[in-house]
Amino acid sequence: MDEHKGWYQGRKLPHFDAGGYTQNLTIRLADSLPREVLERLEEELKDVKADKDLERMRRIEDWLDKGSGSCILHEEQCAELLSNSIKFLDGKRYELFAWVVMPNHAHTLARFEEGQSLEKAMHSLKSYTGHELKKLHPELPEIWQSETFDRYIRNEDHFRSKVEYIHQNPVVARLCKRPDEFRWSSAYRES
Numbered sequence: 001m002d003e004h005k006g007w008y009q010g011r012k013l014p015h016f017d018a019g020g021y022t023q024n025l026t027i028r029l030a031d032s033l034p035r036e037v038l039e040r041l042e043e044e045l046k047d048v049k050a051d052k053d054l055e056r057m058r059r060i061e062d063w064l065d066k067g068s069g070s071c072i073l074h075e076e077q078c079a080e081l082l083s084n085s086i087k088f089l090d091g092k093r094y095e096l097f098a099w100v101v102m103p104n105h106a107h108t109l110a111r112f113e114e115g116q117s118l119e120k121a122m123h124s125l126k127s128y129t130g131h132e133l134k135k136l137h138p139e140l141p142e143i144w145q146s147e148t149f150d151r152y153i154r155n156e157d158h159f160r161s162k163v164e165y166i167h168q169n170p171v172v173a174r175l176c177k178r179p180d181e182f183r184w185s186s187a188y189r190e191s
Helices: 035-045 052-065 076-088 118-136 156-172
Strands: 006-009 014-017 021-028 095-101 105-112 149-152
Touching: 021 118, 021 156, 035 052, 076 095, 076 105, 076 118, 095 156, 105 118, 105 156
Parallel strands: none
Antiparallel strands: 006 014, 021 105, 021 149, 095 105
16 A cells, blocks of 8 residues: 655655645647746746746746647657546546646646545656557657646635536637537537
8 A cells, every 4th residue: 555645855846745735737749848947937936926826837838838839749650648547546546526738737626535536647647658659659758747736726616616617628729619628628528
């Protein structure tokens, strides 16, 4: 059985891993945010006083939605691989509520029960898909950024806003007009 760590420090990000909590998770392709963009972002944020982490994440999401990097997840075969892998872990590593695969990142909203750690679930997902995506794109030195961004869900309003955010992400990025039109999302409805 996996041990939950509670709050712990990753390479660069703090993480929260506990059973019974729902998490909003973001994984990004390794080339989705160029180093110079991150360095510029940190410089711009150095004088921000209120909730710097939230402002950093908002700006990162804006940048991701512009579609930087290789955007291999825009390719049908790659998007399908990641979508199927996210859904495959539902009921095995987590209970999945919402998900979307964007061209250079993916979001999931999932509850981790006792014995199913966030760290092990994300390692499983990124290890398998990274290996398979590397077969399709051997030219890429790395597939995934090493850390996953996670934010635990505090209440029902927070939960609903994250489901809405996940489903609206392709609309905001102008990949579709309505969430139910975007194939690589839990909002998708076949016609």
